[in-house]
Amino acid sequence: MGTDGRPRIGEVSPTEAWAVLRDNPRAVLIDVRTSAEWGFVGKPDLEELGKTLLCVEWATFPGMSTYPHFAEAVMTELGSEAPDTFLFICRSGVRSLRAATAFAELLADRGMQGACFNVAEGFEGDLDDTGHRGVLGGWKARGLAWRQS
Numbered sequence: 001m002g003t004d005g006r007p008r009i010g011e012v013s014p015t016e017a018w019a020v021l022r023d024n025p026r027a028v029l030i031d032v033r034t035s036a037e038w039g040f041v042g043k044p045d046l047e048e049l050g051k052t053l054l055c056v057e058w059a060t061f062p063g064m065s066t067y068p069h070f071a072e073a074v075m076t077e078l079g080s081e082a083p084d085t086f087l088f089i090c091r092s093g094v095r096s097l098r099a100a101t102a103f104a105e106l107l108a109d110r111g112m113q114g115a116c117f118n119v120a121e122g123f124e125g126d127l128d129d130t131g132h133r134g135v136l137g138g139w140k141a142r143g144l145a146w147r148q149s
Contacts, residue, residue, distance in 0.1 A: 007104035032058035042148035071106035
């Protein structure tokens with residue numbers, strides 16, 4: 001727990017997230033972007049790691065209102081899986097930090113254990129000087145596996 005009584009959320013780079021997913025069979029990646037982002041921008045591809053990406057929207061498009069049952073939806077998606085490490089990713093790392101915090105609080109409320117991490121830089125990274133993403137950091141710019149539908 002942090003000094004404010006809330007669960008601590010770690011932060012990893014996209015490359016570190018890949019290594020955690022590769023090395024820890026009980027680690028899971030949860031993409032919290034919108035279905036529009038998954039469809040038009042692409043998603044991390046974990047096939048070579050033998051893992052499945054969990055996709056649960058933190059906020060819904062177009063209004064971007066927070067999904068109030070996000071943490072419960074993640075638990076439902078996990079089913080009988082028993083991960084011990086939860087990595088959260090969004091476009092740039094802002095929404096995923098909030099999502100990781102909400103999920104860590106649910107775990108704590110239920111007396112469950114699990115390490116929650118925000119993937120800093122997210123899937124697309126920060127805006128560059130021309131206002132575009134995908135160049136300054138992020139899953140894609142780091143050369144990690146991804147797929148566009």
